[in-house]
Amino acid sequence: MTVIHKLVRDQIPEIIKAEGRKVKVSIIEDDNAFLQALSEKLIEEAKEFQESKKIEELADILEIILAILDLKGLSMPALESLRKQKRALRGAFSRRFYLETTSP
Numbered sequence: 001m002t003v004i005h006k007l008v009r010d011q012i013p014e015i016i017k018a019e020g021r022k023v024k025v026s027i028i029e030d031d032n033a034f035l036q037a038l039s040e041k042l043i044e045e046a047k048e049f050q051e052s053k054k055i056e057e058l059a060d061i062l063e064i065i066l067a068i069l070d071l072k073g074l075s076m077p078a079l080e081s082l083r084k085q086k087r088a089l090r091g092a093f094s095r096r097f098y099l100e101t102t103s104p
């Protein structure tokens with residue numbers, strides 16, 4: 001038996017069963033616990049992108065972001081609006097600045 005203890009996509013238990021393996025899942029009922037699991041999954045997927053540089057990892061990250069927005073009762077247009085506000089105030093990353101030092 002392999003112990004996993006992590007949030008998985010909705011179809012993963014069925015995929016595992018179709019491979020002939022047994023699976024035990026639980027449902028995260030508490031919103032705070034679900035948000036924590038989503039946060040952990042976001043970090044996991046970000047690390048996977050950092051290592052692999054594969055665009056499919058960004059799709060996983062976006063799926064997690066959409067789940068967080070849904071949990072918070074927000075929409076993608078609301079997030080896009082916040083992104084635009086932040087970009088207007090602080091810029092984007094198009095100039096590729098890499099901050100090396102500052103002084104008092």
